[in-house]
Amino acid sequence: MDWNLVRSFLAVAENGTLAAAAAHLGISQPTLGRHIDALERDIGVVLFARGRRGMTLTEPGLSLVDEARAMQAEADRFSLKAAGNVQALSGTVRITASEIVSTYILPPVLARLANAEPEIQIELVPSNMVENLLSRDADIAVRMFRPVQNDVIARKTNELGMGTYAHEDYLRRFGTPQTTQEFMRHRLVGMDRSNLIIDGMRNLGITALRDQFAIRTDDQVAYWELVKAGAGIGFAAHFLAAGQPGIRRILHDVEIPALPIWLASHQELKTSLRIRRAMDFLYQNIKALPLKQEQHVANE
Template sequence: MQIRMDWRAVKFDWNKARAFLVTAEEGSLSAAARALGMAQPTLGRQVDGLEKELGIVLFERVGRGLTLTPSGLELLDHVRAMGEAAGRVSLAALGQSQALEGTICISASETYATVLLPPLIARLRQEEPGIQVEIVVANHASDLRRREADIAIRNFRPTEPDLIARKLGEAQAVLYATPDYIARLGNPRAPADLQRADFISMDHSDTMRKGLNQLGLGLTEANFPLLTESFLVMWELVRQGAAIGVLDAHIGDADPLVRRVLPDLEPLVFPIWLVAHRELTTSRRIRRVYEFLAEGLKRR
């Protein structure tokens, strides 16, 4: 016997399903709202609406976070598959576009989005006025497969097989501080002379301290009394003489208010990659912007 489903009776709102998916992956409504760029109450209403439509409870509160119920766990794989399929449809449709008109979404860290991209985008708009540009400022890696961006500038090589990447070169990260702050440290000449200095950390991990200690600085957690995830905030703290910061030498050397700390110290070296989804290379618009950014960033 063949069972036929009346699809007219099926009511399923993808926006609500997406709200559920991102909330499950982020672990809380607040984190999911930030990831989706919407207000937390709006997101909560979408999740509640999906629960009412399906007649099941999807989440249980555990402390300040959420955990999936057995019903939520069972639904998660199906919704995740729907999201991946929707992304493939969107990518395939965009890949067939040969028009140079339309929107391009570029993801970059706060530093690159503020300093490197603006002059390039200004020139791109002169050469291709039909292309509108959206810049996503993200210090984390945007998910290109889910269309969080069309093109991304990253400091690591992607491992996903459906992403293409071009290495544009390598950047050098250097220690910077104001001349007054360096003088207060006694004008240090060797890495060990910085053990009394304050540094600004960019995240809760220990990556920066470990990297600097490999250069012989011998720093402890006490050397990092300041923390911010914003490169702009970090740099302004450096410019105000609050502590030592680490930044791309191309950017730091151009600021007249600061100078290098221990100029002969070996820099921290990291690669610069330009990344896009493989299917996007069949789009004339995406390909035009990708090649334009590759040429411009490599020159800079």
């Protein structure tokens, strides 16, 4: 049996007319009328006599008012208790993410989050280090690999399609490599202490040493600026390259595996409404971004 019908029944019983009861419940008169019809059909009893003066309780209807009131009372107790438990949405959520994600993906998403949940304070911690969620360096981490830490809740939310890119100034001067052999003889932009790129290339069957990269930086933003400036060939997410004047994709045939985007949080997610809201919002909004495929247009 539909419990809401009992509430509707009581409202009509106490207000006398459908219109008044509907206004009281904040629903429309036709809906309320249908509720009464449905309840009567369900239980097989005519509860109201419909008359010119509104809805008058029948004898069986009258006998049910007390039960409905008791149910209402329990519903009120439930709401009251629930209200006492309300977890404050206000407070801070610390989010950590790689530099690239912090710089190029999160800002608009976080702006929308701040807008949607004004009570939540947001702290963004750009960092390439693997933050420790358990020690609460951050509440939510956005990572490009599947988190392995115990007691961490993780969800994959999207993928970052990657490609090999260079500026056309560079290509004019040094030529466009057509094979990986040619590619390896070019001026490559690499990372210094991080093995991100070297490991990624090994997965593609290309063995590279640090020395083979002509220019190196561990700062991902600077890395991308170097490529944009024509300093050499580098790897970048499609969405970064989209709409950048002069940036050309090369070696289309070499499939670079997309980087997964994982959201991770600690167990407190399960009980903290604030973190959960932020987590859900990030999941939905990052998922909705077109990050997987190469974007050929970048109209905003």
